[in-house]
Amino acid sequence: MDLGISGRVAIVTGASAGIGYAVAEQLLVEGTSVVVVARDRDRLEASAASLRERTGGEVFAQPMDVSSPTAATEIMEGVMGRFGRLDILVNNAGRAHAGGLLDATEEDWEEMAALKLTSMRRMCRAAIPVLAKQRWGRIVNMSSIGGIYPNPKLLVSHVLSAAINNLTKGLALEVAPLGILVNAIGIGAVATDNWAANMIPSVRRRRPELKDAPDEEVLAVVGRESTPIGRPGLPEEIAAIAVFLASARNGFVTGDTIEASGGADRFM
Numbered sequence: 487m488d489l490g491i492s493g494r495v496a497i498v499t500g501a502s503a504g505i506g507y508a509v510a511e512q513l514l515v516e517g518t519s520v521v522v523v524a525r526d527r528d529r530l531e532a533s534a535a536s537l538r539e540r541t542g543g544e545v546f547a548q549p550m551d552v553s554s555p556t557a558a559t560e561i562m563e564g565v566m567g568r569f570g571r572l573d574i575l576v577n578n579a580g581r582a583h584a585g586g587l588l589d590a591t592e593e594d595w596e597e598m599a600a601l602k603l604t605s606m607r608r609m610c611r612a613a614i615p616v617l618a619k620q621r622w623g624r625i626v627n628m629s630s631i632g633g634i635y636p637n638p639k640l641l642v643s644h645v646l647s648a649a650i651n652n653l654t655k656g657l658a659l660e661v662a663p664l665g666i667l668v669n670a671i672g673i674g675a676v677a678t679d680n681w682a683a684n685m686i687p688s689v690r691r692r693r694p695e696l697k698d699a700p701d702e703e704v705l706a707v708v709g710r711e712s713t714p715i716g717r718p719g720l721p722e723e724i725a726a727i728a729v730f731l732a733s734a735r736n737g738f739v740t741g742d743t744i745e746a747s748g749g750a751d752r753f754m
């Protein structure tokens with residue numbers, strides 16, 4: 487199916503690994519030029535090179551911490567300087583914070599809010615005037631299934647995910663008359679580095695029988711137990727939804743949070 491986005495320009499934040507990398511790859515396959523953003527410059531350059539090699543597409547690497555107050559304007563300046571246009575924004579950068587209220591410090595809340603919510607709001611604020619001028623734009627925000635079904639094992643992440651879902655819905659209504667569609671994806675357990683770094687240590691602490699199991703086995707057990715389809719998701723399965731939502735084929739879905747969790751309403 488031709489998604490009708492060849493020649494368009496996209497920003498994908500958090501695109502050096504995991505779900506963001508898969509989104510960038512699928513956009514490139516569709517003929518969209520992609521600006522990839524992440525903090526670690528070396529890993530980002532390596533990912534951009536591998537994306538070019540795998541797709542033959544046009545990739546521009548922009549190293550940036552999206553939590554920084556000036557990141558959104560700097561990223562937009564980079565995109566406009568390089569391509570002179572923007573059509574698609576995928577707000578994907580982020581990570582999980584394991585634990586409940588008693589496990590989170592003031593700093594955890596502030597850091598996670600800046601990373602997940604404030605950065606997303608600022609990116610939308612910076613991109614929308616450009617999208618509005620051409621009366622066509624697509625925004626996809628990566629959220630979590632926990633924004634719909636909160637879970638005390640990931641409370642900070644899930645409070646912020648609920649806020650992302652509301653930002654998505656409210657903003658979609660605000661910009662619908664401007665030709666801009668805004669959606670979120672409520673992601674369930676997907677096998678990425680984020681799991682290894684931020685969730686698997688917490689599973690091991692609570693599950694002594696998994697204390698010495700390799701990461702893949704821990705994730706397989708969690709996927710089997712908490713996901714009706716019996717396994718964790720793959721980054722490319724989330725990317726396929728994101729790219730459809732970001733495409734010209736999507737003309738009528740806006741303000742939605744698509745549940746992509748293998749039927750699960752919990753993580754672990």
Ligand SMILES: NC(=O)c1ccc[n+]([C@@H]2O[C@H](COP(=O)([O-])OP(=O)(O)OC[C@H]3O[C@@H](n4cnc5c(N)ncnc54)[C@H](OP(=O)(O)O)[C@@H]3O)[C@@H](O)[C@H]2O)c1
Pocket residue numbers: 499500501502503504505506523524525526527529550551552553578579580581582601628629630631673674675676677678679680681
């Ligand atoms: N995997 C899951 O099960 C799951 C579930 C629900 C929601 N999600 C959400 O889906 C998104 C992608 O997750 P993932 O699992 O693919 O993560 P991942 O594999 O750990 O990749 C995260 C990406 O974001 C970048 N990043 C992190 N902090 C950043 C910052 N401050 N500024 C710019 N880039 C930053 C990372 O690169 P650098 O470290 O170099 O910056 C990397 O490119 C996240 O928002 C996550 O919360 C994931």
